[in-house]
Amino acid sequence: MTEFANPDVLVTTEWIDNHKDDPDVAVIEVDVDAEAYVEGHIPGAVAWSWRTQLCDQVERNIIKKTDLEVLLGYSGITQKTKIVLYGDNNNWFATWAFWQLKLYKHENVYIMDGGRKKWLAEGREVSTDVIVREKTVYYAKDPDFTQRAFLTQVQAAYPLSTTALIDVRSRGEYTGEIIAPPGLPETAQRGGHIPGALNINWRESCNEDGTFKSYDDLKTIFEQHGVTADKHVIIYCRIGERSSHTWFVLKYLLGYPNVRNYDGSWTEWGSLVGAPIEVGE
Amino acid sequence: MTKVENYRLEKKAVNGTAIFITSYKIGTKFYCHIENIDPGATIARAYGETQEAAKQAAIAKALERI
Secondary structure (H helix, E strand, C coil), X not given: CCCCCCHHHEECHHHHHHHCCCCCEEEEEEECCCHHHHHCECCCCEEEECCCCCCCCCCCCCCCHHXXXXXXXXXXXXXXXXXXXXXXHHHHHHHXXXXXXXXXXXXXXXXXXXXXXXXXXXXXXXXXXXXXXXXXXXXXXXXXXXXXXXXXXXXXXXXXXXXXXXXXXXXXXXXXXXXXXXXXXXXXXXXXXXXXXXXXXXXXXXXXXXXXXXXXXXXXXXXXXXXXXXXXXXXXXXXXXXXXXXXXXXXXXXXXXXXXXXXXXXXXXXXXXXXXXXXXX | CEECEXXXXXXXXXXXXXXXXXXXXXXXXXXXXXXXXXXXXXXXXXXXXXXXXXXXXXXXXXXXXX
């Protein structure tokens, strides 16, 4: 079996169990559903809210540099801290947080493979204590947007000869049968997908226990759709979190050099006046 | 601190939608959450004094959404 291109970005549940009291390790839970943390979380883990802390609260954008400095300082993190992220829904928003931390060039950031699901399934210890770590002063670097695609870059990619555009949403969202999954409020004006986008569901990258599939399996999944390492890859979903998951797979597990997350995603494209849309298969 | 007990993952179809029902015990409470298999989003969460009570409460909430 081939090793992941960057195996060090993943840590196991067992590793966390052995390092959860290490002051140089900050374990952060980022859930779709904030109630999950309240039920019980990894002892010592701090919760971050994707709705209020990992985005700009006024304009639609990622977290501002100054707000990131406040969040990380409040979470007891320095540039040297190993940040381990995990969460529900197979690490959707954990990888969203990972993507943003990489944009801001935090070097020591990891994902707990299997996320919250695996931790619970293994019957490990949980705590309901609200964790407050000793505050620090964090100085963030300026963001590097080479891992991010903006609308104009997606539009400029046509006719898609050297770019693979991947829609990682469910089949129903891709075909336009539904605009957003039940219970998720962020939506668009129209259903369908960006013309020429391939539909490779984010879930295809995961095993049933929430862990990532092997390098060989992942390579097969993407290559059978023609998504090879020589392509420029742009990934989108509805608001950018599921696409962060697949961005993580392609960038770090398969080691593709040119992968961007289009976080504007369907809620941007599907609301644009006059933007071309494909519906159906 | 306490350990997670009685973890159970079931796959079912409700109103034609395939769902995962996950239930477990933390401390004295049983918890249940339900996600739709595609796209994999949590659509209901509940707790109860028994595993079955937590499940039924979560299913009732899920039915409002699917």
